[in-house]
Amino acid sequence: MKTEIRAELYKARTTRSVWWLGVVGALSCVGWALVAVLVWKDSAPYAMAAQGYLFAMIVGVLLVAGEYRHQTITWAVLVTPRRSRVVVAKLAACATVGLALGLAAAALTTVAVAVTLSVQGQPVFAGDVAGALLGSIVSTALWAVFGGALAALVRNQVAAVVVAFVWFFYAEWFLVMLVPAVGRWTPTGAAKAVSGWTRDAMPVAGDLLPVWLGGAVFLAYAAVAAALAMTTTTRRDIT
Amino acid sequence: MISITGLSKAFGPVRAVDDLTFTVPAGQVTGFLGPNGAGKTTTLRMLLGLVRPDAGTALVDGRRYVDLPAPVTVVGAVLEATAFHPGRTARGHLHALCLAAGLPVTRVATALDTVDLTAAADRRVGGFSLGMRQRLALASALLGDPAVLVLDEPANGLDPEGVHWLRGFLRALAADGRTVLVSSHGLAELARTADRVVIVNHGRLVAEQPVSANLEDTYLELVRR
Numbered sequence: 001m002k003t004e005i006r007a008e009l010y011k012a013r014t015t016r017s018v019w020w021l022g023v024v025g026a027l028s029c030v031g032w033a034l035v036a037v038l039v040w041k042d043s044a045p046y047a048m049a050a051q052g053y054l055f056a057m058i059v060g061v062l063l064v065a066g067e068y069r070h071q072t073i074t075w076a077v078l079v080t081p082r083r084s085r086v087v088v089a090k091l092a093a094c095a096t097v098g099l100a101l102g103l104a105a106a107a108l109t110t111v112a113v114a115v116t117l118s119v120q121g122q123p124v125f126a127g128d129v130a131g132a133l134l135g136s137i138v139s140t141a142l143w144a145v146f147g148g149a150l151a152a153l154v155r156n157q158v159a160a161v162v163v164a165f166v167w168f169f170y171a172e173w174f175l176v177m178l179v180p181a182v183g184r185w186t187p188t189g190a191a192k193a194v195s196g197w198t199r200d201a202m203p204v205a206g207d208l209l210p211v212w213l214g215g216a217v218f219l220a221y222a223a224v225a226a227a228l229a230m231t232t233t234t235r236r237d238i239t
Numbered sequence: 240m241i242s243i244t245g246l247s248k249a250f251g252p253v254r255a256v257d258d259l260t261f262t263v264p265a266g267q268v269t270g271f272l273g274p275n276g277a278g279k280t281t282t283l284r285m286l287l288g289l290v291r292p293d294a295g296t297a298l299v300d301g302r303r304y305v306d307l308p309a310p311v312t313v314v315g316a317v318l319e320a321t322a323f324h325p326g327r328t329a330r331g332h333l334h335a336l337c338l339a340a341g342l343p344v345t346r347v348a349t350a351l352d353t354v355d356l357t358a359a360a361d362r363r364v365g366g367f368s369l370g371m372r373q374r375l376a377l378a379s380a381l382l383g384d385p386a387v388l389v390l391d392e393p394a395n396g397l398d399p400e401g402v403h404w405l406r407g408f409l410r411a412l413a414a415d416g417r418t419v420l421v422s423s424h425g426l427a428e429l430a431r432t433a434d435r436v437v438i439v440n441h442g443r444l445v446a447e448q449p450v451s452a453n454l455e456d457t458y459l460e461l462v463r464r
Contacts, residue, residue: 007339
């Protein structure tokens with residue numbers, strides 16, 4: 001398995017779109033962090049390091065669905081005929097790439113927030129900064145795994161992005177608006193528990209899940225998608 | 240050695256491969272012929288574990304491809320010339336395959352050299368001609384130094400020099416005791432390269448015989464029946 005994961009990481013490293021999505025994702029965190037400090041006077045601006053999540057998810061989609069799009073899945077399966085191994089290696093690579101993106105976003109956000117706060121003459125590290133950054137990094141990695149698992153199931157790159165878009169920007173909102181009690185258990189609700197993201201209009205009834213449970217629930221969504229993929233999609237003929 | 244036994248596959252109502260049985264011995268080049276849609280590619284894909292047969296078996300040295308512990312060191316395959324990530328370099332593509340297969344990455348330079356692609360090794364595959372992609376596919380198949388080669392239309396897009404080179408290359412592989420199965424529509428070329436031919440039509444075996452002097456006439460007569 002180690003060899004397959006190394007290969008997947010090499011492929012990720014040599015895919016340009018992964019790099020630019022990562023850069024844009026990390027910079028978007030900086031943008032939100034500046035807004036949080038300068039406009040909202042937010043008490044927890046470091047949590048903005050989690051705002052690259054959509055980019056992390058799309059990177060996960062690209063890493064898996066890209067193989068179908070370019071038909072390179074044939075090579076992957078010729079080398080590793082047990083296809084579930086290919087899926088697991090890819091998801092491990094997604095986690096690693098997501099972690100790297102999360103780290104970069106956390107580092108840039110920290111610099112941006114700390115510099116801005118100190119220029120304003122405010123206390124620089126107030127509150128649970130380490131917790132916010134750690135939560136952001138872990139949630140970013142989880143989002144990449146989620147994207148990869150979704151893509152393993154859907155296979156088509158554009159379809160996977162559209163499915164995610166419709167779910168996260170429409171379906172999930174409608175669901176949580178209508179039944180606020182489920183808000184803490186949806187993918188976004190679970191991910192928010194990890195990232196500590198609070199500024200959102202989505203009405204989640206009651207508190208978010210504890211961090212560990214949120215992470216487990218979010219990972220479980222990815223695991224279900226991956227398991228479904230292994231029993232359906234990846235068993236299909238590659239023609 | 241490859242043995243195909245009672246192999247069948249239907250796509251909806253179409254019986255792409257229908258109770259096909261033949262063998263491909265080591266030390267020879269075996270041509271795999273048939274009209275478009277005769278089931279050649281489906282047969283090769285079943286042999287390589289990419290397509291699941293409805294019935295029958297396709298074995299390499301007595302084992303299914305998916306049961307081989309290190310398949311690329313046993314079987315090298317060239318399937319579609321277009322199946323590369325356009326943004327990756329030729330060297331990068333081979334490097335990733337080596338890593339996944341647990342092969343020493345020094346094999347990359349050797350394989351590039353074998354197919355005469357070293358000069359273009361660090362260019363992105365998106366800018367490659369069909370012939371260059373075909374050479375890269377061949378290099379990919381050779382990475383694991385396999386004893387069995389399965390090639391689907393490997394001469395596609397090669398220039399005359401490339402075709403000449405491929406012929407010598409396949410002959411040398413067979414002389415080395417390897418098993419070579421080549422599908423092709425180039426009958427004149429195959430008549431010069433292959434020792435024997437397997438001809439299929441409508442998914443069924445039509446002939447399995449040594450290459451005759453007049454392959455084109457034989458072929459046309461057999462597939463018109």
